[in-house]
Amino acid sequence: MGHHSCCNQQKVKRGLWSPEEDEKLIRYITTHGYGCWSEVPEKAGLQRCGKSCRLRWINYLRPDIRRGRFTVEEEKLIISLHAIVGNRWAHIASHLPGRTDNEIKNYWNSWIKKKIRKPATAAAAAAAATTTSSASATTSPNNPPPCSTATSDHHHHQLHPPPAPFGGASATADHHHLQLDAIINQNLISLPPKLAGGGHDDSPPSAGLPHHCPLFMFDTTTGAGAVSPPPSSSLIPTHLHHHHPFIASFTAAMAADTPSYLPPLVDGMAAMGAAMDCSVEDGQTTAAMAATTNGYYQHQKQQQLEIELEEEEQRQLGHHQHEHEHENHQWDEEEAQHLLMWDQEVLTSSNLEAMQSGAHSLLFMGPNDHD
DNA sequence: AACATTCTCAACCGCGGTGAT
DNA sequence: TATCACCGCGGTTGAGAATGT
Numbered sequence A: 001m002g003h004h005s006c007c008n009q010q011k012v013k014r015g016l017w018s019p020e021e022d023e024k025l026i027r028y029i030t031t032h033g034y035g036c037w038s039e040v041p042e043k044a045g046l047q048r049c050g051k052s053c054r055l056r057w058i059n060y061l062r063p064d065i066r067r068g069r070f071t072v073e074e075e076k077l078i079i080s081l082h083a084i085v086g087n088r089w090a091h092i093a094s095h096l097p098g099r100t101d102n103e104i105k106n107y108w109n110s111w112i113k114k115k116i117r118k119p120a121t122a123a124a125a126a127a128a129a130t131t132t133s134s135a136s137a138t139t140s141p142n143n144p145p146p147c148s149t150a151t152s153d154h155h156h157h158q159l160h161p162p163p164a165p166f167g168g169a170s171a172t173a174d175h176h177h178l179q180l181d182a183i184i185n186q187n188l189i190s191l192p193p194k195l196a197g198g199g200h201d202d203s204p205p206s207a208g209l210p211h212h213c214p215l216f217m218f219d220t221t222t223g224a225g226a227v228s229p230p231p232s233s234s235l236i237p238t239h240l241h242h243h244h245p246f247i248a249s250f251t252a253a254m255a256a257d258t259p260s261y262l263p264p265l266v267d268g269m270a271a272m273g274a275a276m277d278c279s280v281e282d283g284q285t286t287a288a289m290a291a292t293t294n295g296y297y298q299h300q301k302q303q304q305l306e307i308e309l310e311e312e313e314q315r316q317l318g319h320h321q322h323e324h325e326h327e328n329h330q331w332d333e334e335e336a337q338h339l340l341m342w343d344q345e346v347l348t349s350s351n352l353e354a355m356q357s358g359a360h361s362l363l364f365m366g367p368n369d370h371d
Numbered sequence B: 001a002a003c004a005t006t007c008t009c010a011a012c013c014g015c016g017g018t019g020a021t
Numbered sequence C: 001t002a003t004c005a006c007c008g009c010g011g012t013t014g015a016g017a018a019t020g021t
Helices: A019-032 A040-044 A050-061 A072-085 A089-093 A101-116 A122-132 A171-189 A238-243 A245-255 A264-272 A299-317 A319-323 A325-333 A349-356
Strands: A217-219 A275-281 A284-290 A339-341 A362-364
Touching: A019 A040, A019 A050, A040 A050, A072 A089, A072 A101, A089 A101
Parallel strands: A339 A362
Antiparallel strands: A217 A362, A275 A284
16 A cells, blocks of 8 residues: 555545544645645644545544435435436536535445345346346446455455446447446345335345336336336337436336336335325326425435436436437327426325326436436 | 345545646 | 646545444
8 A cells, every 4th residue: 555646745644534633634624724735734734645634534523524324315315316427426526415425335335245245146036037048238248246246355346337428329338337237126125124214125126027127117007017108119218218317227127027016215204204195096006105204315406416416417318318219208298297206396185186187197306317 | 133235325546637846 | 839736536545434244
C-alpha cells in the first residue's frame, strides 16, 4: 500500500481516526471551512493528507450526516436510481440527504453480496427458468445468470455494473444491466427484513416467482394467478426493451410465462401507508389502492428527481430517441393511458377509481418510469 | 467457551476531470 | 498545448463486530 500522491513528502498518519483528530478537524472546518483540502491538515494540526481529511469529513464528521439503517424509502430510491445511473454513487447520494456515496456503496455491495450468494439455491432455480425457457437476453453467452458471477470469495462479490447503463449500442451495457436487474429483482423477492417491511425475509412470496419481473410494475388487469400479456405485444415499444432495465427484465419474465405476484415493493409501499388490495372476481381483477397523501416522495423532491433522471435517460438514450421519436410519441400519447405512475400527482382518487374500473392495465411505481 | 465464518463500514488507492499556469 | 496540482469519484481493502458452529 502506497501513499497518496498528495502526501508523499509528508509523514502522515493512516488508519482509523482518533477522537482527538476528529475534534481537530471539526474545529478547523467549522471555523475556517474547507476551501482547500490540501491545506486543511497543516492548518488543523493534523498529520493526515488532505484527501484523508476530506474523506473523513464528508463520510463521517459532516454535521448533516445521517446515520443508521436505511429506510424503506431510501432503499427504494437507491434501487430506482441505481437502475438508471448505475454505480454512480455520488449521484445517488445526492438524492439522499445525509447519506454518503460511501455508505450507499457499502450498503449496496453488502446487500448484493449477501443475495448473490444465495442464488445458488433458491434463486438459481427461478433464474434458470427464465433463462432456459425463453430467448431472453439473459441466456446469451454474454448474459450469464447473476449467480454465475458469484464465488465464495469475499472480494469477488463486487458487482460489475455498466459504466454507462444505457450506453448507446453497448451490448455489454445491456448485459450488465440485465444481470444487475436480475439480481435486484431476485433480491427484492428475498428482501432483507428492514426493506421487506412485512418481514418475509428470504422466503419468496410464492414459488417460481418471476425473478426478472420489474421492480415497479404492477399488473392490474389480470387475475392474481396470471400476468398480463407480455408488454412486448403492444404496451411497450420494442426498442425500450433493450434500453430500459425494468422493461427488459419484465419482457424476460413474461417470456418465461411466470406467474404474477404482488411485488415486494408494493408490500413496502403498504408499510409506508399505501395499501393495495388485489382480488379476482369472475376472472377480472379489481385493484383497489389507497394512497396516503404523503405518497412515496415529497412532491418537490420527486419532481426534482424526475427531472434529473429524465435528463439522464435522455442523455443515455441519445440517438435512440431520435430513431424512435415517432414511436415514443405514440407510446406517450396512447400507451401511457394504460399506465399509472406512482406519483402522488398522478395517483389521484379519480385515477384510483379509473383503475378500479379496469381502465389501466399496468402500474408503474418507479420514479424513473415517466415517459 | 472457543473457533470459524460472515458482515459491516471506515479508510485507502488509483484514475479521470478540471482549472491554473 | 502541455504540465501540474488538486479534487471527486468508484473500486477495493482490511479491521473489528456479529453471528454461526
